[in-house]
Amino acid sequence: MPVMANVDGIREIAPEEALRRLQAGAVLVDVRGDHERALGMAQGALGVVREQLEAAPAAVVPDPDAEVLLICQSGRRSLLAAQALHARGYRNLASVRGGTTAWAAAGLPMLRPQLDPDFEERYSRHLRLPEVGLQGQQRLAASHVLIIGAGGLGSPAAYYLAAAGVGHLRIADDDVVERSNLQRQILHTDAAIGMAKVDSASARLAALNPRIRMETVRERVTSANIERLLDGIDLVLDGADNFPVRYLLNDACVKLGKPLVYGAVHRFEGQVSVFDAGRARGSLPCYRCLFPEPPAAADAPNCSEAGVLGVLPGVVGMLQATEAIKLLLDIGTPLSGRLLHFDALAMRFRETRLAPDPGCAVCTPGRPFPGYIDYVKFCSG
Numbered sequence: 001m002p003v004m005a006n007v008d009g010i011r012e013i014a015p016e017e018a019l020r021r022l023q024a025g026a027v028l029v030d031v032r033g034d035h036e037r038a039l040g041m042a043q044g045a046l047g048v049v050r051e052q053l054e055a056a057p058a059a060v061v062p063d064p065d066a067e068v069l070l071i072c073q074s075g076r077r078s079l080l081a082a083q084a085l086h087a088r089g090y091r092n093l094a095s096v097r098g099g100t101t102a103w104a105a106a107g108l109p110m111l112r113p114q115l116d117p118d119f120e121e122r123y124s125r126h127l128r129l130p131e132v133g134l135q136g137q138q139r140l141a142a143s144h145v146l147i148i149g150a151g152g153l154g155s156p157a158a159y160y161l162a163a164a165g166v167g168h169l170r171i172a173d174d175d176v177v178e179r180s181n182l183q184r185q186i187l188h189t190d191a192a193i194g195m196a197k198v199d200s201a202s203a204r205l206a207a208l209n210p211r212i213r214m215e216t217v218r219e220r221v222t223s224a225n226i227e228r229l230l231d232g233i234d235l236v237l238d239g240a241d242n243f244p245v246r247y248l249l250n251d252a253c254v255k256l257g258k259p260l261v262y263g264a265v266h267r268f269e270g271q272v273s274v275f276d277a278g279r280a281r282g283s284l285p286c287y288r289c290l291f292p293e294p295p296a297a298a299d300a301p302n303c304s305e306a307g308v309l310g311v312l313p314g315v316v317g318m319l320q321a322t323e324a325i326k327l328l329l330d331i332g333t334p335l336s337g338r339l340l341h342f343d344a345l346a347m348r349f350r351e352t353r354l355a356p357d358p359g360c361a362v363c364t365p366g367r368p369f370p371g372y373i374d375y376v377k378f379c380s381g
Contacts, residue, residue: 010082011094015103018069018096026067029053029060031081035133042071042100043109050077054084064089071096123165131331141167143328146233148221148249149173150201152313153263153320154239155187160321162205162212172217172229173197184310221245223372226252237261237324243294250287251372254278254363259327262287263320268309270316270342274323274335277363282356284336289357312344
């Protein structure tokens with residue numbers, strides 16, 4: 001195949017020609033990001049991120065007269081890197097046409113991690129993200145998340161956590177599927193009416209991603225089992241449409257140092273936040289800092305009494321899943337210390353800053369844990 005040249009005089013060569021020149025002594029430099037090279041690179045290549053190479057090429061190739069071959073994923077970044085090196089005085093340059101994709105397609109030698117094909121294909125879009133990559137995806141696979149409630153909020157949150165590859169999902173709910181649930185609880189189908197919600201959820205999630213481990217707990221959340229439910233868990237996602245359970249979850253998460261991803265819906269409005277006071281007492285608020293005591297039952301009707309727009313739990317649950325994945329990967333800025341409000345009728349988001357309450361009965365530094373209040377009522381929304 002002939003060697004091609006662009007207008008700047010940079011040669012573009014086929015992967016087979018690049019391999020021949022590499023074997024003859026040329027330097028092959030893979031300019032992709034670390035997360036990309038972790039999935040496989042041309043055997044014999046040096047891995048140097050493009051920006052680093054362009055900033056200090058002599059640290060990689062001290063001799064400006066050496067033959068330097070540049071490769072990326074498809075050929076575009078390597079061509080740009082070659083142009084940058086040309087401007088720095090390097091003259092014997094070439095870019096590998098088609099990049100690593102073409103190199104691998106030609107069956108040329110590659111250095112690859114030991115990944116099974118299902119993992120690589122299933123999570124390919126995550127693996128391409130620098131913020132996730134192979135290490136992040138493996139971190140998700142090793143994560144344990146507790147989802148309280150397999151209802152309106154738990155349904156979309158569980159779907160996306162399972163799809164994202166969170167390796168262990170523990171779902172707690174003591175309810176059964178009813179026809180009135182199907183308007184918003186998308187984990188369940190008409191055929192599942194009368195089935196335990198945790199069993200229905202487990203079947204649907206396993207069908208979506210058979211790689212994950214599902215653990216179902218068909219129990220009502222109480223002070224007697226809350227610490228057992230949180231045992232071995234990295235993060236808790238609150239999908240309970242019930243104030244007493246929310247307080248119980250909050251108190252346990254503060255005591256045990258677990259981040260709590262909070263969500264709530266009412267008619268056309270929703271709220272999302274992250275309460276992480278257990279790991280940052282005095283710096284971040286807990287749920288009781290926002291609402292010190294549960295409201296009276298008459299002031300807090302659940303969705304069966306007040307109604308809820310069917311898509312609203314989907315929006316809030318997906319936001320909860322987003323926050324959960326960010327926390328598990330330790331990326332981005334979580335909603336800790338912020339309460340996000342969503343008004344579906346106005347299609348408007350607004351944010352309220354939250355500060356820790358120095359008089360909080362649960363999360364104030366140095367104050368002994370007051371003990372659990374035994375709430376037993378549980379509704380999954």
